[in-house]
Amino acid sequence: MKIEYFRCFLDLAITLNFTDTAEMNFTTQSNISKRIINLEKELDATLFLREHRKITLTDAGKAMIPYAKKIMSDYYALNQAILTFQNSKGSIIKMGAIPVMANYNLAGLIAEFCRNYPDVLLEVKEIESINLLRELDEGIYDIAFIRIFDANLDKYEKITFEFDKFALVLPQSHPLAKKKMIPLLELKDELFFQLDKNTLLFDLFYSTCENAGFKAKIGYRGTRIDNILDFVSNGMGISLIMENSVKFINYPGIVVIPIDIIVRSELVFIRSKSKEHSSASNIFWEYLSQKSSHRL
DSSP states (O other), rough: OOOOHEEEEEHHHHHHOOOHHHHHHHHHHHHHHHHHHHHHHHHTOOOOEEETTEEEEOOOHHHHHHHHHHHHHHHHHHHHHHHHHHHSOOOOOEEESSSOGGGGGGHHHHHHHHHHHHHSEEEEEOOOOOHHHHHHHHOOOSSSEEEESSSSOEEEEEEEEEEEEEEEEEESSSTTTEEEEBBBGGTTTTEEEEEEEEGGHHHHHHHHHHHTSSOOEEEESSSOHHHHHHHTTSOOOOOEEEHHHHTTHHHHTTEEEEEESEEEEEEEEEEESSSSSOHHHHHHHHHHOOOOHHOO
């Protein structure tokens, strides 16, 4: 019985929607369905009723919830214990990061640390925002690099790396491309190409457009900024993206213009306040603190 079965069960018990659960776990709907079916087979019990495209918990499913939560809690405690033991050697640091490292020149900062501390193994994995905090809490990572808005981070230590804000990305041939600032409402009839829900930016984009007075028309949703910029540069549509994440790329054929609504984000390094960190992790944390303070 695999641990991801219990994670998917708890997520599905909350969403009661296979598509939403798949997005939360950065996988496909069919994979979620297979995990739930496998869990039901191993338990020899039906956990969810699937009728007329509606999903509900069975009595067995409801009874399962506290036990699944305890299993996940014990799994988290196990990860904490093992990682603390491993890191006491002071040689391994595991960092999860949203996939924008190149956009903010984070790779250069990491490379400099590795040159200065060749005995420390720094393992970095890119992962979408929707899963990153949870996996940090589960002890999979020592440190996370993530974008936040007004999130409650009381249980984490935080280093602010950079601030950013929404800006419009237009093709150079667009009639508004030479403006210094554009009211978002002027773009109500445009076709938008956006990062999808796994990045946690799509809902914010959509609500920003609604606050401006219109419902955005979507031509594309994806996880890669370069695909979006390629569409825009070819005149397919426009995009509302975090400004600095685009400027670092220097993509041809586009212009980046501020909008009249300020929606600011904060790019941060975070780690758990409750975890006992290794000496190597503490060295890296101090390095990040010094480098980040010089940027702001």
